[in-house]
Amino acid sequence: MVSTATAQRRALFILALTVLLGASRFITENVITKSWAAGAFAVGKCGAYGQAYDYPAEAAARAAALKQCRGECTAVTMKRACAAFAVDMANPCGAHGYAVKPKISSSLNAATRKCYEYGGKECVIRAWACDAKG
Structure with missing residues (x-):
């Protein structure tokens, strides 16, 4: 007991x-x-890209993504989300599309759709990234 x-x-x-x-x-x-829930995705011409995820601040993530991207690049930030980048494989220096969405599936679909909207013929996902909770 x-x-x-x-x-x-x-x-x-x-x-x-x-x-x-x-x-x-x-x-x-x-x-x-x-x-650690800030990220960025940089996209440029001819399939150039850079990515950074799970950074403490958006500015640091943006700088890291732009540093990886070759040429003139545009950066978009993602906070607790996913980003995707699609290029036209028939002409990699032509049409491309990118998207930032809460879930990976919707960002992949939106990036591919944008690539086709801008005139792509054979659009494929070139890169994607998710930050914390994305």
Whole structure:
């Protein structure tokens, strides 16, 4: 038979463990994820691109993406989202499209659709990226 003092110590231990696990989950989900939830996607001519994801700030992500992209590039930011870049394989220096959406599937579809809208004949996804929670 377990004494009352032993039962109280076990209950206190379980309570402390529960509080500790809850606090660590809160910190992981809210502090770490939100602080590293900025990304950017840079696109340029002839299939050039650069990507950066899970940066602490949009400006840092934008700079990193532009640094990877060759030539004149345009950068778009994504915060807790996904970006995709599609090019026309029949003419890689011609039509292209890009999109930023909350989910990867919708960004892939939108980028491909934009490429066709701009005159692409054989549009394919060249690159994609998602940042935290995207």
